[in-house]
Each structure stands twice: as C-alpha cells, then as structure tokens.
Amino acid sequence: MDIVQIKDKRFGLTISEKEILNAIESVAQRINADLQDKNPLFICVLNGAFMFAADLMKFVTIPSEVTFVKLSSYEGLMSTGKVKEVFGLTENLSGRTVVIVEDIIDTGKTMANLIESLGSKNVAEVYVATLLLKPEAMEHTVPLDYVAIEIPNDFIVGYGLDYDGYGRNLRAIYTLIP
C-alpha cells in the first residue's frame, strides 16, 4: 500500500512500520538505561500518541507506570496565552520523574504548554519522548530528550496521526502528495 486516499487527499508511504518500530526500540533502550532507578511515569498525550505509547511501552523493561491525558484548545483563553487545557491527570506527580509521550512536535507550542501546566505539580523532572520531530517547524524551546524520527516540514498521517480525524489506524507513516 504505497499510496492511500484519505477523504479528498492522497498520501504516499514515507516511513515503513519496520522503520518506525526500530526507531522506537532504540528510544526505549535509551530510556531503559537512563531511567532504570527512577520509576518513571509515562504520560501519553491523546489522541495522536496512542499507537506510539503502546509500542514504546512494549519495549520498556524498567519499573514504570503509564497514564493518559487529553488536551483541548480553548479559544476563550487564548488572550491569556494558555490555549491548551489538560484533562485526565489525576495522579499525584509530586517528586515523580515524568516522561511525556507525544506523537509529533511541530511548532512545539503544544509541548511547551503541557510542560508549563506541569509546572505547578511539583514534579522532580520532566523528559519528552516524541515519535516525530519537524526541526524546521520548531518555534518554541522544548526539551527533546527522546526523539525517534526527524522528518521534513510536510504534513503526514498514520501511526496515530490524523488528517481530519482519519488515518490514525495506518501502520506506517504517509506524506501528503501536493
């Protein structure tokens, strides 16, 4: 399946499932080595990171926990500069080593907001694990501890990422054909 049609657009295969899983395994091995005595809490950012988190956790062998958050944009709060609200975080994060698990860092705005919202929770340290990074699109300074794959500044779908809600179920990553 080298080309997929999603709604009105066509996307071409760019990163195979095997390549994705290899990159995730490498990241997990680094996490296993770096955080083995830290009992990390992985925080998976829904919806996009669900598939990455599932495969990442299968390669993580150290004692750890996983939880999930959902972010929503709130236009009404934009004037305060706080555009993302975090839902679902009920764990006590005090003193914890946290690893945020995200699908993609594009401008970095989402991640910067999420890290800021963790600021009040007294966490010991925050690491970021992202499946994808678009280095050319970065506008915000965010920690980039565990980056599985760097990609050009093109729109992609698959492996959790969507176009208008569709395409998340694809096992590989596909790039928009202009």
Ligand code: IMP
């Ligand atoms: P940022 O806040 O600009 O870093 O954007 C991050 C969010 O935008 C991600 O969590 C994705 O939901 C979405 N996003 C960014 N680039 C893409 C893409 O190429 N395809 C699908 N979603 C994307």
Ligand code: MG
């Ligand atoms: Mg996302």
